[in-house]
Every structure is written in C-alpha cells, then in structure tokens.
Amino acid sequence: MSVRTRFAPSPTGFLHIGGVRTALFNWLFARKHGGQFLLRVDDTDEQRNVEAALEPILNGFRWLGLDWDEGPEVGGPHGPYYQSQRADKYEAAATALLAGGSAYRDFATTEEIQAEREQAQQAGEQFTYSRRWMAETDAQADAFKAEGRASVVRLKMPREGELLINDLVRGEVRFQWAREQDHVVQRADGSCLYHLATVVDDHDLEISHVIRAEEHLSNTPRQVFIAQALGYALPEFAHLPYVAEPGSKNKLSKRKLEKYLKNRDFAQLKQHGESIAERAKLQTEAETFNPVIVDFYEQIGFLPDALINYLLLLGWSLDDQTEEFSRDAMIKHFSLERVNHSPASFDPKKLLAFQDRAMQQLPVKQKVAQVLPFLQSAGLVANPPACDTAPKLTAIVEAAGDRIKMAGDILDYADFYTADDELVYDEKAFSKRLIKGDAHLVLKLFRETLAPLSTFDAEALETALKSFVEVEEIKIGLIVNAVRVAVTGKAVGFGVFETLAILGREHSLARIDRALALVVAAD
C-alpha cells in the first residue's frame, strides 16, 4: 500500500507557523516514501468565503514549495476535497453507525447533559452519561418525539477494556475506554461533526499515515472507535509535539500576539518587518503581519528554504552536527522515529540565523531578482525596470554583501535612488562625522581630489583616497566616515569606494557639495 498523508487546513485566511511545521512533516514523509501528500479543506463550519480564506494558505504552500498531489485546485480521484461538499458521506456513515449499533439516537437536551455532568463533578466522580434519553427502538424514539424532543446521534462507546495505540512518534499509548464519552457525531439538523468527518475522509482518501499535532492524541480513541465500527482499516498514527511560544512551553497561538511582543527577539523581528513594509509601501494586514504567520516572511523577503530548514529542525534532527539540509537531503533523511517527543519553542533569532546563511549562499544574480520587487514596490525603480537598472542594482547588491539579510533589507540602500537634493542626513551622524573635528574641511579638500579623477571606479578611488591620506597626514577613518555620511546620509553602510563608484562622479560631488553647504548653514 502506498503512503498517503494529508494536511487539513481550516480556511482561516492565514498559515500558521505551527501548522506549516505539521504540513512539512507530512510532506516530507510522503515524499520520502514516494507517496502522495494531499490537502483537504476542513470547512465543516461552512464559512461563506471559503475560496478567499483559502487563497493565502495555498499561496503559502506554493511559496514554500510544498506541493500537493491532490486537493484544492489540482483535484484528484478522491474528491471533493472540501468537507463542506462531503456531507452526504458523513450522513451515510452516521446512519451506518446507527444501524450497526455503534451509535444511538439521543434525545437529551444540552441542559440535561450538562446537569448530569455537574452532578458527577460535585460528587467528585468521573462523568459518564446515563443514556437516559437514549432511544434504542423506534417506539422509544417516537415517545421522546412526542415530548417535543429532537435527537442527535451519539457514539455508543465501550465502557470497559483499553485501547492500545502504537504511535509512530510516541510508541505505545494506552487509553481506558471507560474514560471516553459518548460523543455526538451528528447534530439534530443532520450535520455531522469533525471527528466523524475526519475519519470518513481519511478512509475515503486512503490516508495511510495520520501525522498531526499532539493535541489530537486524546481524540484518537473516539476516532479509532468510529473507524472500527465502520469496518475501516486503521491508518498509522503519528502525533507530533506542538510548536511552543518563544521562550515558553505553551502552544504557539496566533491569538496571543500581545504576549509574544514582550519577547525581545520576537518583537524585534516584527519591528524589522514593519520597517520594511513601510518603506516598501507593502499592503499588510495588522492581524496577520507578524512572525507567527507564514505570509509575513514572504512579504519581507525571506527565502522559503530558510524557513523550511529551520522548521525541519524544530522537533527533528538527524544527528549532533547537521543543520543544513537541501530539499533532497531532508527528504532522504527524514523519519518519524527521529521526531522529538517534547514541544520545541519557536526561536526568531535562530530562524534569522538560517535566513542569514541561506542569503549568504544565494548567487548575486538571484539576490538581485529577490530584491528588485522591493525597490519597485517602494517606487524607486520602474516596473518593468529600465535597462540600466540591473548593472547598478547588481553593483549595490555585491557591495552590500552579507548586509542584506532578507530581500527587504535592500531598502537600507534606497539612498542610491533618491535625488541628491532630497537626501536626508542622519543628524547624529552628520554632527559626529562632518562637524566635529572639522572633518568637513578635510572633506572639502578631498572633493578637489575627487573632481578631476580620470576614472571613477572603486579601485581608482581607493588609490586616490589613500594617497590623499598620506599627503594630508590624516587618519583614514576621518575622511572615509565624512565621505560616507556626506553621500549616503548615514553613519553605516558598505565600503565607501564602492559607494562613490556606484553613485558616480556627478552625484557624489553633488552630495558632497550639499553636505558642505549644510555644514556652513549649521554654523
């Protein structure tokens, strides 16, 4: 039998870090065993705009390169892949459960059940439904109906014995049947609940391995009961530890943003993203533009491979050394046996380290391609780009080197695209590097060296500046820093020779002149 795994997103409008990790493990397992990975949409809640809410999720999968063999958009032989379109199958299953005696019609009201539950609680006992309103015969059912009661379908769970599950991650896990409840599987209006739906779907879709988050572990007994009652062969189960909050062991949740913002690393990443978004004039949604949501990383210019590689190591490891995995390598080495048993907390700093490394290894040409859309979005470069865009951008990217840690960081060098007379000078830098110690006097002198240079490339500039330093007997830092601030407005940046060369003589001189004028004005 071939390996088939699935990930079942709810159409919520966003892809959560924890969810992707689960999806990744499913995908890897399927790919490793030459099987199929499918996407099934858990929309039994019947939201109205399913397609719209699903789009960002599918987009996330595409961006990450987690391709699905069956599911939305691609279809497949086991469709439909939307639970909302499979209601008839669930109803049929509920009927079969009833016919087989594994479920019963229950006419209790929620209040009556609640009362029993509270009674048990007060008595300090474990709640077990009395089945007082259970109708086993049509006559009983009619009698309840006569009282004006409506019925739901409940599982008639065993009340003795135990269930042994052989979990592929956790090993043997035992459950006492007596602890399980007679769960409702079908409402009075005929609609069916998640647990029934998921069992029916996993069977219909021929899922061989149910790989999901740990919070489903305690749901497994009722699902096993349903599957067995329906005569289905059981899939293998593997329960993954969940992804925890930064610096804690609580489950990561998209609803606790406020709390995560107190985490320094998390807050910094979010802030960095916001700064990129602002400068690139990105359209972001307050609710989803944060490091818990996958979209965030795409928007600010992360490399999907970096995120994937980081997520892979969140709960799985190969050995005590290997941290870098190509797609092929992770597929080759992945195994459920090496999945950890305890939750792993999400560490933004470490994610960043993976991103740094991936970016460092990216060929310049590809880096340029990554970075270009941000300049265009910011309105600094035309779309489509002019013919001189590529050489200049390439020069900037090359000069910036490792300083561009994510594509959006290109905007740190936006000054190369602003008009000379619109350059904004950082006040502190200006005073420290130009005014203090009369650095501007040296700069003025150096300007005269610069103006007549026959060639204006980095090499020539370096030669010129070095001899200037020698003749004038000054420290190189004095002039270098003055020049940098004068032409970029900032105290930090990459090599000053490259900076001047990229700017070109005309712009370099214009900026130096303007800075000099500002010094005079400040006096």
Add this chain to the structure above:
RNA sequence: GGCCCCUUCGUCUAGCGGUCUAGGACUCCGGCCUUUCACGCCGGCAACACGGGUUCAAGUCCCGUAGGGGUCACCA
C-alpha cells in the same frame, strides 16, 4: 480535577549502560580583523528537574515525586 504526553546549556538539539571531566548550533559575553556597519576568525559563560532503586557501572533502564504541557464541546 480526570485522562494523556513531556522533562539534557536561555533556545534548538546529540546522547539509545562504560568512549560524557556531556558534543554541536543559535543567543549572550570577551578579543581579533577593520573604513562605519555587517561578515569572518579566536576564546568564554552555560544543562543531564529531584528522590529512590536495578547494575561492577545510569544522562542513558525501572518506580516514585515535582514541574511543564495537551485534552476533556451539538469547535476544527
């Protein structure tokens, strides 16, 4: 509270009875390099939750305790 799961540096982890005075990575802290920043290089801090067993020998096996977490819906 019941049930289930988990417990090695701050974080991610290696370790499947002796090679562990516990290894790697990220972070952090020093230092070097230097034209600012980033990179790079060198060095440093830092962990087997606790208590009992089993064994010649336990981070590794067993049992407790403590702590953390998940789950207990006519949500998914």
